Amino acid sequence: MMSSNASLPGDLDELDVKGTDTLKLLEAHRPIKIGIILLLGVMITLGNVAVVSVIYSAVPGWSRNSRYFLLSLTGADSAFGLIVMPLNLCVSLLKDYSDEPDPFCHVVAFFNATVYSTCMYTLASISVERYVAVFYPLQYSTMLTRRRALLLIAFAWLFPPVLLVPISCPEGIIDVYFSSASLVCNPSYSSNVTYSLSLTGFIFFPCSALMTFCNLRLWVAARRQRRKLRTHGSARWTRPNVASRVLVPVMTAYYTCWTPCMVIMIYTAISGSSVPEWVEFVAVWLPTSNGFLNCIFYFWINQSFRRKFHLVLQRLCFRLCPDAKPVHDSVMATLNNNTVHERSSSVSSTCTLLTIAVENYI
Template sequence: RFDCTNVFVRKNVRTRSLELTHRSVKVSIIIALGVMITLGNIAVLLVISSSVAGWSRNSRYFLLSLTAADSAFGLLVMPLNLCVSLVKDYTEGPDALCHVVAFCNATVYSTCMYTLASISLERYIAVFYPLKYSSILTRKRTLLLISFSWCFPPFLLLPILFPDGIIEVHFSTASLVCNPSYSTNVGYSLSLTGFIFFPCSIIMSYANLRVWCAAKRQRLKLRKYDCARRNRHDVASRVLVPVMAAYYTCWTPCMAAMIYNAVSGSSVPEWAEFVVVWLPTSNGFLNCIFYFWINQSFRRKFRLILQRLILALCPKLANILGCCSSSKAQFISGILENNSVHERSSSVSSTCTLLTLSFSSSQETDIRFF
């Protein structure tokens, strides 16, 4: 006699085992991504907390804001969601903890997008209005813009925080994240993308496209007067194109899935949901590469700081590794600090796209990208 009960039990056991395997893989990916983001932004913070040649004061403020927002992915978003996935029973309904975690997730995501848009706006002003840069983007206005990037998202996303509010929140076993149920309020879901994603995307696209076109025109002009520079790398394309490509690759699938969920009322497949939900956090690691490590002054300053740390913590290891002596490190530090005197005060911070005007020995005008 065919025993349907045993077949049903074995099927449930296999399903449960497969779910646990998928969950272990997802947790491993999240932890690895969190470690990469945290270590990368700690290294960035060590450098931009001190002066870097070619980076103005306002640029450092924006970079500190971006580093803080990216660090929140690894230090706040990932630990909170992993803790909820470990302590929460999947059969339980929504609770206050899930609302708090969902509010933190949405706030960090939105702050990161606003900060990226602010950096693009600063770059645009520095390139096209270099003589008016100090009067347009004063220290007070810079701090106000950064404050807006951090204070407006919590105000806009405040309804998510209340358990009995208009937005329902549930824990997703597919993405291991406390997600707002945007399908319960389509108008509010669309307003989030209308106030956050689309405005930031428009600002970034317009500013970076204008800067890229200006760099392209200048590069063509330089080829007519200086044949020796024809083989020089196209730094504008090497920086701006990856920055915008990484932004749209990381954020567009998440926003598209949110709109699809709100309009259709159904969710995407399990692994597709996991990828689109956690893909924006990888932008926090890519920012370290495109905004910082591609900059030569940043890499030089990081090597100097690393040598100082090794000399201070373990002098014997420094001798074994062949690190420079303390006197040589001080000499390099003096060179880096003196180089900052010759840079324009309107230089763009980490994006390596500020066009600075300098005169060569032949009295030819040359626009360079840092």
């Protein structure tokens, strides 16, 4: 007993040294992490500003409902750069690692979770809208009216705050702490395992299942129609395989960005243990990069969007440089005629119609 007690001071000193070394390492890594977060914020913000400047006006091939859903996605992605990152950077710069959680940290954690959840619900809503547009084109206007589309968007924005409001309460059902590894205010998922797991059951898993089902059906349908066209001797069919070029990267990016975060959330909730510093940092901030990748997969790959973006850039240049030669109406007419001809010349059969519908809505 005497020897056991005598060893305690040495053990405590060793723990203090390890704790001091860990804090020094975290402090040394903090500027690198802040730089990565700032870079992500700039990329997401600039990308979505460019998107808004284009879809603010009509884009050929996009219906009114499509524009509503894509504007909702742009708003959710922009919130990463305009809300999530500034709030967490403010906390990470002002809060000392030894400080205890405070009410402001609860509010920041609430906004973090709300924006993440809204983004997932919005992605699922877009998948549903495109599924209906492709497989039920004649019933689209009755199945997905303007009112129903707006209600679906409202649900994606209003349901997450209701579900996550306990996180904002300092004396609520779940604790919140400032993570020195990821530089964010995180809920302590192990403090309420039932609530933490229910969040994944209401948000990640249903959204992922819905997106996977809709996009897989679209991909299978597009491949089937392309095979039929080749079988029937459509040798002149030279349109690129847009379904594989868009749908596969969309789902790959979604699961790559969101799965690590959800896995760590479930692991920490059940085990009560933490993960290595950089593993936590990457897993927590990886979903925000999906906000930039969405700009590429949902917008820049679309040919109509690129054409409209070029026109917007030209108009902006001519406003900044009045002496430059303006765009002739014939050029704009040619672009529009090419879009119309691109559609009308390829609807000679049901197979072709379905393929074009997939391309216009992905």
